[in-house]
Amino acid sequence: MPEKTNLLGFTLPALTEWFAERGEKPFRARQVFRWIHQRGVDDFDAMTDLAKGLREKLHAEAEVIPPQVLSEHRSADGTTKWLFDVGVGNGVETVYIPEDDRGTLCVSSQVGCALACTFCSTGRQGFNRDLSAGEILGQLWVANRRLQALAAEGVPYRIDLRHDNREIEPEKDERRPVTNVVMMGMGEPLNNFVPVTDAMEVMLDDNAYGLSRRRVTLSTSGVVPQIRKLKERLPVALAVSLHAPNDLLRSEIMPINRTYPIQELLAACRDYLEVAPRDFITFEYVMLSGVNDQPQHARELAVLLKDTPAKLNLIPFNPFGDSGFQRTDMESVRRFQDILIKAGYIATVRRTRGDDIDAACGQLAGQVVNRMKKKTIRIHQEAA
Ligand code: SAH
Numbered sequence: 001m002p003e004k005t006n007l008l009g010f011t012l013p014a015l016t017e018w019f020a021e022r023g024e025k026p027f028r029a030r031q032v033f034r035w036i037h038q039r040g041v042d043d044f045d046a047m048t049d050l051a052k053g054l055r056e057k058l059h060a061e062a063e064v065i066p067p068q069v070l071s072e073h074r075s076a077d078g079t080t081k082w083l084f085d086v087g088v089g090n091g092v093e094t095v096y097i098p099e100d101d102r103g104t105l106c107v108s109s110q111v112g113c114a115l116a117c118t119f120c121s122t123g124r125q126g127f128n129r130d131l132s133a134g135e136i137l138g139q140l141w142v143a144n145r146r147l148q149a150l151a152a153e154g155v156p157y158r159i160d161l162r163h164d165n166r167e168i169e170p171e172k173d174e175r176r177p178v179t180n181v182v183m184m185g186m187g188e189p190l191n192n193f194v195p196v197t198d199a200m201e202v203m204l205d206d207n208a209y210g211l212s213r214r215r216v217t218l219s220t221s222g223v224v225p226q227i228r229k230l231k232e233r234l235p236v237a238l239a240v241s242l243h244a245p246n247d248l249l250r251s252e253i254m255p256i257n258r259t260y261p262i263q264e265l266l267a268a269c270r271d272y273l274e275v276a277p278r279d280f281i282t283f284e285y286v287m288l289s290g291v292n293d294q295p296q297h298a299r300e301l302a303v304l305l306k307d308t309p310a311k312l313n314l315i316p317f318n319p320f321g322d323s324g325f326q327r328t329d330m331e332s333v334r335r336f337q338d339i340l341i342k343a344g345y346i347a348t349v350r351r352t353r354g355d356d357i358d359a360a361c362g363q364l365a366g367q368v369v370n371r372m373k374k375k376t377i378r379i380h381q382e383a384a
């Protein structure tokens with residue numbers, strides 16, 4: 001029997017074409033698309049407004065299959081982490097972060113990451129493969145469904161952070177738990193360009209999740225040519241992992257800087273702002289004790305960014321295994337922040353959430369069978 005087509009990763013235009021090839025009208029594609037994404041339905045029989053003939057055709061040729069959940073962990077602060085099965089020995093993680101008025105999903109784009117930033121646990125594991133659009137969207141599809149099921153059991157998907165981490169009932173008109181997506185999970189999203197942008201197109205589609213471009217943020221370590229491509233294809237909110245105020249230090253902790261140094265990166269950021277949904281770029285800066293967290297680094301950063309509309313987000317380093325790095329103490333983080341604020345920047349400190357379940361930034365390890373390493377071993381063996 002021929003393999004069935006998984007419709008989960010299709011954009012609406014692609015689904016419409018798939019339907020057209022089978023003699024079906026565009027509005028039928030739209031109906032199915034809405035059932036899948038707006039209603040979270042994977043069973044064609046439950047799509048009650050479709051003709052029986054079409055449902056049979058879909059049964060024969062298609063399916064809606066999300067990646068399988070291997071585990072689910074819930075933190076004391078409501079943060080929820082899932083590990084998804086993405087093939088032999090491999091898993092990727094997705095994290096839901098509730099607040100009182102929104103729910104943010106941190107989505108993975110690759111199994112591992114080839115860019116090997118020294119402070120990142122995903123980077124330490126090496127790279128296995130890119131995720132498909134269906135696997136990327138599947139994380140959102142599953143999270144919404146699962147959080148809705150939990151809500152039906154009395155576990156709300158909003159939390160009052162300002163007071164006591166109390167779970168609160170969501171507003172009545174909020175139909176879906178996830179209101180914001182950040183492409184900040186495992187992997188470098190711009191190195192998996194087509195599946196990531198296809199998945200984001202569906203996130204933005206009013207017939208699917210209907211998120212505005214401001215509510216979808218892509219975080220990149222600075223793959224300059226791909227930032228330019230993103231500008232043409234789908235300019236969502238952009239976050240850039242800067243982490244150092246000069247090339248010498250940045251190249252040491254982020255090897256990609258040797259290919260795309262800071263000034264090239266900042267030029268691409270300024271171009272991107274012509275079409276970005278916000279009038280600034282968010283620069284992420286992970287605070288590594290004794291490495292990039294000194295007052296002189298803050299002053300250097302303030303000068304570096306003077307021509308680029310920027311918002312700075314300082315991230316306390318999240319430790320893992322034998323990372324070799326330490327978290328900067330809060331007092332030094334505040335001092336660093338003050339220097340930036342006095343220089344006229346908006347600088348915030350990211351609140352660490354879900355670290356009791358290893359769900360904080362940079363802690364996503366999943367399970368990665370490092371294919372690059374295997375390849376090197378094979379080459380060594382062949383050479384021997
Ligand atoms: N590859 C993309 C997106 C994924 S990482 C990127 O690098 O931007 C999301 C953010 O977490 C990045 O800013 C990354 O630098 C940061 N990060 C990585 N390891 C971290 C750690 N151990 N502690 C805190 N933040 C970390």
Ligand code: SF4
Pocket residue numbers: 113114115116117120121122123124185186187188221241
């Ligand atoms: Fe990859 Fe981002 Fe981690 Fe760097 S910080 S290794 S780019 S996931």
